Amino acid sequence: MLTAPTALLPLDAAPMLALLDLRSGDPLDAGLVVDRGSPHPEGGLLLSFAVPPGRHTVGLQLRPRDDAQPAWRRTRHLDLVTHIPADLDAAAVLAALAPLVARLDALDGPSTRVTVPPPAGERPPPALRVDVPAERRDEAPSLYDFGRVHVLDLASDCQQACRFCSARTRFSPVARFDEAAFRAIVASLERARADGYDVLRLSGLDPLTHPRVTDCVAEATRLGFDHVHIYSPSTRYDDPAFLDALIRALGPTGFTLHVPLYGGDGATHDRVSGTPGSFQRVLAGLGLLAERGLLSHVLFVTVVTADNAPALPALRRLTASYGRPVHVFLPFPATPDPRDRFFEVALRQSELVAPMLACEPPLGLSALLPCVRWAHERRTGQPAWSRGGVRTVAALDGNLFELGTYRRMDDGPQGGTFRIPVRRCPHASACALAELCPRAVYEAYAERFGTGELVPVDAAELSGWSG
Numbered sequence: 394m395l396t397a398p399t400a401l402l403p404l405d406a407a408p409m410l411a412l413l414d415l416r417s418g419d420p421l422d423a424g425l426v427v428d429r430g431s432p433h434p435e436g437g438l439l440l441s442f443a444v445p446p447g448r449h450t451v452g453l454q455l456r457p458r459d460d461a462q463p464a465w466r467r468t469r470h471l472d473l474v475t476h477i478p479a480d481l482d483a484a485a486v487l488a489a490l491a492p493l494v495a496r497l498d499a500l501d502g503p504s505t506r507v508t509v510p511p512p513a514g515e516r517p518p519p520a521l522r523v524d525v526p527a528e529r530r531d532e533a534p535s536l537y538d539f540g541r542v543h544v545l546d547l548a549s550d551c552q553q554a555c556r557f558c559s560a561r562t563r564f565s566p567v568a569r570f571d572e573a574a575f576r577a578i579v580a581s582l583e584r585a586r587a588d589g590y591d592v593l594r595l596s597g598l599d600p601l602t603h604p605r606v607t608d609c610v611a612e613a614t615r616l617g618f619d620h621v622h623i624y625s626p627s628t629r630y631d632d633p634a635f636l637d638a639l640i641r642a643l644g645p646t647g648f649t650l651h652v653p654l655y656g657g658d659g660a661t662h663d664r665v666s667g668t669p670g671s672f673q674r675v676l677a678g679l680g681l682l683a684e685r686g687l688l689s690h691v692l693f694v695t696v697v698t699a700d701n702a703p704a705l706p707a708l709r710r711l712t713a714s715y716g717r718p719v720h721v722f723l724p725f726p727a728t729p730d731p732r733d734r735f736f737e738v739a740l741r742q743s744e745l746v747a748p749m750l751a752c753e754p755p756l757g758l759s760a761l762l763p764c765v766r767w768a769h770e771r772r773t774g775q776p777a778w779s780r781g782g783v784r785t786v787a788a789l790d791g792n793l794f795e796l797g798t799y800r801r802m803d804d805g806p807q808g809g810t811f812r813i814p815v816r817r818c819p820h821a822s823a824c825a826l827a828e829l830c831p832r833a834v835y836e837a838y839a840e841r842f843g844t845g846e847l848v849p850v851d852a853a854e855l856s857g858w859s860g
């Protein structure tokens with residue numbers, strides 16, 4: 394089919410799919426099936442293609458042309474960047490995408506203009522350091538307090554299907570890791586050390602299922618990283634041989650194991666993780682860590698969603714039995730996609746106060762906006778503000794890579810481009826608790842629930858409150 398150049402090439406899902414004559418479900422060669430278009434979390438438009446029956450997604454990112462950046466192909470005004478899981482036949486995938494490139498090439502004439510939709514939402518306000526008295530400090534350390542952190546995302550499969558997680562729309566599990574990939578990881582660790590990073594964060598889908606993870610950790614130890622944070626579903630600590638190899642690789646390096654628990658019982662945890670048996674595996678791993686005297690390295694994490702909020706008290710009792718703190722996350726959107734899981738699982742902050750207060754001691758109040766806590770206490774007399782932790786850095790967890798001193802392996806010299814747009818609080822200048830507050834909600838939260846919960850706190854009322 395002959396295609397004439399078009400005046401506008403919008404980096405917007407619906408018009409671009411129409412221009413390319415693509416519909417969800419259309420088959421392409423190499424087993425690809427058109428899935429959707431969505432804003433790419435790091436800029437431009439992402440066209441996604443499913444590869445059934447597995448869990449792979451192939452991505453084709455379209456962004457305004459910049460010859461200084463690497464790209465698979467370029468048209469007159471666009472860069473085309475592919476995201477292909479390493480265990481697919483890349484040549485076949487590229488061949489299947491070639492007709493789309495030809496179509497884009499034909500559409501992109503000398504006077505074609507690429508239009509980029511305005512980003513939804515604003516940049517987050519700066520993170521604020523808060524002087525919190527020891528007795529009010531949140532039980533978990535702030536993620537913003539881990540120093541300069543080099544982030545290594547290992548895209549080996551987690552084998553889970555957590556209800557709140559949209560990570561797979563950003564990257565697919567990879568099953569084949571060759572020596573070149575390992576050398577690239579080691580080179581990134583060396584660069585990070587040379588640039589003064591002394592803390593390493595291992596995350597991804599599940600870094601612990603990566604076949605070279607202990608080698609990566611051993612390299613980090615050899616290079617003198619001070620501390621390694623491991624974010625993982627934590628099911629693999631149930632394997633004694635693996636656990637011992639990991640601990641050997643860590644050697645003298647400090648480490649924190651961020652262990653997710655989504656409920657105090659298997660039914661709740663496994664419902665959130667989407668994976669029968671995952672709770673028992675985490676508990677088995679905790680048992681092995683306890684036997685080896687390593688529980689002091691555990692920091693529990695949880696995500697409070699519509700699925701597990703009522704079960705928070707049971708989670709509190711379970712984590713307390715290990716004597717370890719819990720970092721409570723509220724769900725946040727991992728993508729700007731309207732189908733992000735955030736919209737299915739998030740609850741209003743004001744709905745979370747009661748289950749958090751039902752825990753003894755209260756759990757998770759530090760993750761809520763101060764005005765939400767205060768409004769609950771003022772209305773009910775229950776100590777949603779007077780009790781419960783306060784974080785030492787006021788900022789939203791989802792904005793960590795924008796506001797914290799974190800750098801990911803693939804970030805360019807200008808730093809990270811990953812953004813979660815927010816809506817800033819319009820009342821911050823009039824609010825007595827603004828200095829303890831992120832002063833924003835995620836744009837997705839504002840879209841879903843509005844901003845009616847953001848009510849400025851009156852200084853006189855606050856100082857006169859006996860709690």
Ligand code: SF4
Pocket residue numbers: 762763764765818819820821824825826827830831832833846847848849850
């Ligand atoms: S600054 Fe805004 S969001 Fe923060 S506590 Fe005050 S009213 Fe709430």
